[in-house]
Amino acid sequence: MTDPSRTVRKAVVPAAGLGTRFLPATKAIPKEMIPIVDRPAIQYMVEECARAGIDDVLLVTGMGKAAMEDHFDRRLDLETALEQKGKEDLLEEAIALADVVKIHSVRQGVPLGLGHAVLQARGHVGDQASFAVLLGDDIVHPDEAFLERMIAVHERTGRPVVAVMEVPEDQVHLYGVVTSTPTDEEGVFSVTDLVEKPAQEDAPSNLAVIGRYVLPGEIFGVLADTPPGRGDEIQLTDALKTMADDEPIIAVRFDGIRHDVGDKLGFLKATVMMALERDDLGPDFRAWLTEHVAGLEA
């Protein structure tokens, strides 16, 4: 029998960062609100949640981030104007997501690390319910039903599930890295240890944690007892290591397309790829891009 507490209906999206990598754009606008084509990055996250059956998203925010909450609110003056102009498709889009996913927010107050940000969700999620965590810098292609897969693995096992990707060895210092062994299921690993941002020579593997987690409520108690670690911050990786010390946790390998939009180059690539895929923009954009690239000097 499946345990109902493992049914994942809530997600937590840490979004309190200052966005210094995108200054000056992020001086007055949250980095999560910078659009990729025509929708803010945070909307891709919330749409991913909706596709995975999550109907409750808690944003962990900070000062100057109110635009995110406004973005997901209904805006009746805009809806009336769109209706009067007969712009039904835009009207539908403005309403649709707000109807499917309820957005909540809580403030982090002091930036004490990712583990601390997730701990702020304790009151909203509770210690009995499983939940997903999505980090806003990682955007996965909408065709990938990856979060659904992670949720299914968690519902079956009850263990924390992290998303991992093979990264080049000179990049392991940017990630949490796992010690793992393959299981019988393709792309699913049993994780016995994790280390946050190891030096290349100390890394146990090149399987790096990317920004998707499905966690049992039990993690909150562990986080509350986790001392500051790397960078003097409370690390989610360290709390997961504590849980893996008791019993292995699980990693699911992501083999699809993922964009690191926290990085300027990643952001540009995401913009180009997503624009090319759009029915309305794609054909014209492709024609222009092909001509433009052909004219570039090698």
Ligand code: G1P
């Ligand atoms: C965080 C986590 C790290 C993980 C990474 C994925 O680091 O602490 O374990 O690998 O996200 O993007 P951050 O990128 O916030 O420094």
